[in-house]
Amino acid sequence: MPIVQISMIQGRTPEMKEKLIQRVTDAIAEALQITADKVHIVLYDVPKENIGHGGIPLTKINP
Amino acid sequence: MPIVQISMIQGRTPEMKEKLIQRVTDAIAEALQITADKVHIVLYDVPKENIGHGGIPLTKINP
Amino acid sequence: MPIVQISMIQGRTPEMKEKLIQRVTDAIAEALQITADKVHIVLYDVPKENIGHGGIPLTKINP
Amino acid sequence: MPIVQISMIQGRTPEMKEKLIQRVTDAIAEALQITADKVHIVLYDVPKENIGHGGIPLTKINP
Amino acid sequence: MPIVQISMIQGRTPEMKEKLIQRVTDAIAEALQITADKVHIVLYDVPKENIGHGGIPLTKINP
Amino acid sequence: MPIVQISMIQGRTPEMKEKLIQRVTDAIAEALQITADKVHIVLYDVPKENIGHGGIPLTKINP
Structure with a gap:
């Protein structure tokens, strides 16, 4: 059930977002x-x- | 007072959003x-x- | 996928919450x-x- | 630590947003x-x- | 319309919360x-x- | 800057929360x-x- 919301600076690539989704999901599942x-x-x-x-x-x- | 936040896939028309706002408001008011x-x-x-x-x-x- | 978050005054019964979850889900699914x-x-x-x-x-x- | 999230009508200038961030931060720090x-x-x-x-x-x- | 959500450490008194609500509202209205x-x-x-x-x-x- | 919000079933121990905070932070920093x-x-x-x-x-x- 955990609902995770991440607000972050725009401009990440789809590949970076995919990696982020994978890693955060794994971290939560494990913890x-x-x-x-x-x-x-x-x-x-x-x-x-x-x-x-x-x-x-x-x-x-940080311009 | 209820504050309702709905995160959803982008691309819905203004008409769909209007219907969504109407229906969800009615559902909450009733419940x-x-x-x-x-x-x-x-x-x-x-x-x-x-x-x-x-x-x-x-x-x-779901590409 | 819609993620729905409702902030509301505390004190509702489990029955009221169940009805709220049902109605709002139906409203979103339909809209x-x-x-x-x-x-x-x-x-x-x-x-x-x-x-x-x-x-x-x-x-x-509204005390 | 306070995490503040403000959802508002789009279209504000960077100057308005800067003022908003300043004033709200000051208000919270003081309160x-x-x-x-x-x-x-x-x-x-x-x-x-x-x-x-x-x-x-x-x-x-409010069109 | 702005919807403001503030997540903060628990334990503030009703008086502090009232002051916070007042000041933040004024700051936003002005900005x-x-x-x-x-x-x-x-x-x-x-x-x-x-x-x-x-x-x-x-x-x-900060224990 | 990422602001991460996780809504989850209540009842986790402080140790589990600490582990969760650690792992999710590491996952985000890396990704x-x-x-x-x-x-x-x-x-x-x-x-x-x-x-x-x-x-x-x-x-x-899941009672």
């Missing part, structure tokens, strides 16, 4: 001792200007 | 015995490559 | 023309003091 | 008496047709 | 030039053991 | 080629009655 088919993941691609750390948008922290 | 004006919905359109079930992206499960 | 088994729902029970509309906690709007 | 560097914000830009209040999409409430 | 009644906030109280930074639970970073 | 300190995770513990698959609460699917 929670459940089968991989129970894990559902959604990735949200977010532009840098939409992310803030310490009150500063990522476009200014 | 929780509240008025429809209390229900707030946000839809998130997600590409297939961003969705994983069992460690596999939806692009490979 | 999006998908089968019910694709719909995943998570409910989050939230105390009134954690909900704000217009800057006012629900405990003061 | 919770923590330092600003602990606050993480993600903004989600959503088209009007994806937002529903009272069962009606925002495109029809 | 986005909208009226406060459009802002909806939900707070999620989370135990320290459920929060991880850099792979380490907050219980170990 | 996205970023350092672990950029990864922020929040776990949400949810009772079985709050989770629905195919319109049926988890309490009835």
